[in-house]
Amino acid sequence: MTTCERYQEKVSQLIDNELGERESPSLFGHLGLCEECRRFLQTNLRIRSGMQEHGPLLAPVHLDQKVLGTTLTTRGLVPGRLAIPSGLWKRTVSLPVSLAAAVVVLLMMGSIALSSLWFGTQKAQTELQVHTVYVTTLPAVEVQGYYPQSKTAIQ
Amino acid sequence: MSFIIKTSTVQSPTDEQLLEQLRFGSTSAFAQLYQRYKHRVYAYCHRLLRDAETAEDVVQESFLKVHRGVHTLRKPELFRTWIFSVARNEALMHLRRTKRWEDLGDESETVWNEDNPLDDVVEQETKEIIEHYLGLLKPRYRDLLVLREYEQLSYAEIAEITGIAESAVKSALFKARKALARKLEPIFKERHI
Numbered sequence: 001m002t003t004c005e006r007y008q009e010k011v012s013q014l015i016d017n018e019l020g021e022r023e024s025p026s027l028f029g030h031l032g033l034c035e036e037c038r039r040f041l042q043t044n045l046r047i048r049s050g051m052q053e054h055g056p057l058l059a060p061v062h063l064d065q066k067v068l069g070t071t072l073t074t075r076g077l078v079p080g081r082l083a084i085p086s087g088l089w090k091r092t093v094s095l096p097v098s099l100a101a102a103v104v105v106l107l108m109m110g111s112i113a114l115s116s117l118w119f120g121t122q123k124a125q126t127e128l129q130v131h132t133v134y135v136t137t138l139p140a141v142e143v144q145g146y147y148p149q150s151k152t153a154i155q
Numbered sequence: 156m157s158f159i160i161k162t163s164t165v166q167s168p169t170d171e172q173l174l175e176q177l178r179f180g181s182t183s184a185f186a187q188l189y190q191r192y193k194h195r196v197y198a199y200c201h202r203l204l205r206d207a208e209t210a211e212d213v214v215q216e217s218f219l220k221v222h223r224g225v226h227t228l229r230k231p232e233l234f235r236t237w238i239f240s241v242a243r244n245e246a247l248m249h250l251r252r253t254k255r256w257e258d259l260g261d262e263s264e265t266v267w268n269e270d271n272p273l274d275d276v277v278e279q280e281t282k283e284i285i286e287h288y289l290g291l292l293k294p295r296y297r298d299l300l301v302l303r304e305y306e307q308l309s310y311a312e313i314a315e316i317t318g319i320a321e322s323a324v325k326s327a328l329f330k331a332r333k334a335l336a337r338k339l340e341p342i343f344k345e346r347h348i
Contacts, residue, residue, distance in 0.1 A: 008329065008333065009325070009326065009329040012325070012328055012329040012332050013325060015332075016303060016310070016328070018309070018310050018325070039340065040333075040336055043336040043339060043340045043343060044332050044335075044336055046339075046343055047285055047332070047335055047336065047339060048304060050281050050282045050284075050285040051282070051285055051286075051289075051304050051305065053281075053282040054282055054286065056194060056198065057194070057197065057198035057201055057202070058194050058197070058198075059193045059194050059196075059197035059198075059211075059214065060207075060211065063193065063197065063211055063214060063215070064189075064193070066211065066215050067189055067193070067214065067215050067218045067219070068185075068186055068189060070215065070219055071182075071185060071189075071218060071219055071222045
């Protein structure tokens with residue numbers, strides 16, 4: 001590969017916005033001196049703008065019916081199985097419906113058992129706190145006035 | 156008197172969200188994904204295959220594969236490259252069947268697929284000439300240029316779709332551009348473009 005070819009490969013990357021920052025100064029230095037490489041850049045920019053002159057190539061309307069009609073009649077899921085996506089590790093597990101129902105029932109029973117245990121503990125803690133407050137509360141005595149000799153305010 | 160105008164923006168679901176719904180069997184999610192990508196995938200196939208009818212068949216088959224294979228997609232954030240990759244494989248299968256993809260592993264210097272006399276195109280508009288020469292490139296070069304110029308995909312995305320190294324994408328794009336420039340430069344000069 002000649003020197004110009006190497007620079008033209010960089011021109012190709014420059015057009016694609018994929019040229020590293022470090023490589024740009026040497027390329028622009030070369031472009032300032034080499035007419036052939038400048039022409040290569042100009043021609044490729046013209047090719048690009050010529051390609052963009054074309055309007056978007058749109059899919060024909062009847063393709064919708066072909067694609068959606070076919071896929072809607074062929075369902076991807078295995079019959080009788082329930083897809084459950086797991087948020088934790090972003091994987092989908094597939095379980096039979098009966099097993100999924102059993103898991104749900106077990107979870108509900110477990111949550112009921114846990115909640116009764118939890119509220120029992122909460123009640124005991126509340127009672128204990130009441131006793132503690134009762135013991136530590138002392139009557140507050142407030143004295144306000146002037147002591148006759150030193151006239152110091154006592155509060 | 157003053158009026159308060161309440162506006163609300165409805166954010167369209169992301170590809171990842173639609174894929175998640177599609178995994179549950181949502182047909183509406185599939186329809187939305189199809190509507191989102193149909194034009195781009197069709198345009199890509201059309202430019203690669205140079206035939207509208209075949210492009211339609213390939214797009215249909217590609218979306219069917221997406222529908223069936225959605226559970227195999229490990230990284231939903233890469234859906235865009237995945238759909239192009241599926242469409243590309245379908246198009247290549249078609250080209251192989253019709254023996255138009257004659258040299259997948261061909262490392263020869265030839266970039267052109269067939270003879271391309273200049274006389275055939277002198278009367279056409281510049282954009283048509285460019286399209287004409289693009290169509291005459293070997294499919295492996297045309298494929299890369301279409302993905303880059305029309306789909307504006309990065310080298311990394313093109314490498315992901317085509318399964319070749321980024322460095323190979325870079326050098327193949329350069330070769331294709333050089334060949335195109337050599338053909339088109341005299342035409343541009345003649346037309347004072």
